[in-house]
Amino acid sequence: MSDTRSEDTLIFNGLTPGVTDFAIVYDALKEFLEKKQSMDHSDRFNVILFQEDGPNYLEDFTLNPDNVLIALRSLEPMLARANIAGGIMVAITFIIDVFKKISDKCFRLIILTDEGSYKIPEQYVPVLENLIDQVKDMPFIIDIIRVRINDPVEDLKLLDLVRRTSGNLHEIFEVRDLLSVLDNLAEKRSFSSFSLYDDDISTEIKYENYPFFENLAADPILLAATGTCSICFKQSNVDLVQCPSCETIAHKSCWAQWAKTSNIGIFNLFRCHNCFNLIKLDKDYVQMVQSGQVPSIEEIHVEVVDLQEFQESLETTEGPKIISVEDPMAIFYRGLDDDVIVVKDDD
Ligand SMILES: [Zn+2]
Ligand SMILES: [Zn+2]
DSSP, rough: OEEEOEEEEEEEEEEEEEEBBHHHHHHHHHHHHHHHHHHHHTTTEEEEEEETTTTEEEOOOOHHHHHHHHHHHHHGGGGOOBHHHHOOOOOHEEEEEEHHHHHHHEEEEEEEEEEEEEEOGGGHHHHHHHHHHTTTTEEEEEEEEEOOOOHHHHHHHHHHHHHTTTOOOOSSSEEEEEGHHHHTSOOOOOOOOOOTTTTSOOSOOGGGGGGHHHHBBBEEEEOOOOOOOOOOOOOOOOSEEEEETTTOEEEEEHHHHHHHHHHHHSTTEOOOSSSSOOOOOOOHHHHHHHHHHHHOOOOOOOOOHHHHHHHHHHHHHHHEEEEEETTTOOGGTTOOOOOOOOOOOOO
């Protein structure tokens, strides 16, 4: 079964000033962002750029493409050669964090590289492979665009990484061809998935990755007071828990029922109906509720918060701040800056 979702796209601009003409890149990115926004208003965006000290990105995905374009322009004078391995690490770490807060999106990572970007050191390939294998079922898709590079060895390395997701490697020989590649990439990606509203869920998440996702999910907080369940609307003083993110109150058993239709492909991991926070309940407990062994309210009426409204509530008027972090894979590159960069004119 195939599915498309609202997408969060992170553009890792690993292109190098002086190697690639940024004016053409900006125009192509602007069209890409605007096309995606017009196709789905709930799509969000972010960008990663490298300065000498490491990668920079917006603190959160934004619904407004202008925030990305402003960040691109304001950081351009300080751009340095991008470390592709470090950028991928930071991108995935960031996306994992967002996934915990909004667990039903498709995450896209689009990486632009040219001859100025650092290659991935051989010893980091297995680290990246492992990381990607854990997160690819979020779903998470990587595409890499290589601008004017002739390097079959590096191509194979990158191809292996993108193929672990259902992404691809795109080679272009002129930066002006970026527009047509991005135009294709702007289309929604469908992926095989479990059915959200079907009882026989065929999960796409690999069993060996269950612990990884279980670690990401938060435990609900026990409420030792009287409250009203936001699912069955009954007042109660037993069995109540709260979402650690939005503090909404629900019976544990009502949430266990709701998990049936809102799990992420692992039956005891689901999103809060009032925000999109990833929550877990004990496996045995969920099973007992869903099989009727624990008395629970059969007819639950869940008022699900709207994704777009929720995302809009996260946007600030001044736009997201730019965050600078250390490059997690920087050590390898210290002292390597005398590599020759071939600077070419574009025409
Ligand atoms: Zn309830
Ligand atoms: Zn919540």
